[in-house]
Amino acid sequence: MSRYTVLIDxxxxxxxxxxxxxxxxxxxxxxxxxxLSNAVEALRQWVEIASARGRAxxxxxxxxxxxxxxxxxxxxxxxATLGSVTLVRKLGRSVKANLSLDSGILAxxxxxxxxxxxxxxxxxxxxxxxxxxxxx
Numbered sequence: 001m002s003r004y005t006v007l008i009d010x011x012x013x014x015x016x017x018x019x020x021x022x023x024x025x026x027x028x029x030x031x032x033x034x035x036l037s038n039a040v041e042a043l044r045q046w047v048e049i050a051s052a053r054g055r056a057x058x059x060x061x062x063x064x065x066x067x068x069x070x071x072x073x074x075x076x077x078x079x080a081t082l083g084s085v086t087l088v089r090k091l092g093r094s095v096k097a098n099l100s101l102d103s104g105i106l107a108x109x110x111x112x113x114x115x116x117x118x119x120x121x122x123x124x125x126x127x128x129x130x131x132x133x134x135x136x
Contacts, residue, residue: 003084004085005060005062005082006020006036006082009080014030015029015030015035018075021058021061022043022047026042027042036083063084099124
């Protein structure tokens with residue numbers, strides 16, 4: 001998994017996220033958390049589109065490298081801060097995995113999957129997709 005350094009700026013109710021290493025890749029949200037959550041999907045889509053067009057995916061730079069980049073000096077002077085967003089790619093192929101889980105957690109997963117009308121695997125994949133970027 002790659003972690004991309006992002007610039008975060010804005011004010012309460014209107015935050016923006018910019019990926020310095022990925023031209024045109026941006027996200028917004030009413031809160032910083034929402035903007036970063038939206039940035040996870042923006043990153044995934046940017047990479048999918050670039051890959052489909054045969055473009056190389058730039059390697060992420062470190063926070064220090066972004067901070068030292070003169071192109072962003074005005075952003076930092078205006079109050080922008082750094083964050084990071086993890087790239088979690090969907091590769092379009094399923095892989096069988098054997099997991100050991102607490103029986104109570106497995107029961108909760110099964111009950112929730114049943115209520116939603118999806119498989120256990122689909123629920124675990126969705127939960128992981130939503131949380132991996134936050135936890136990485």
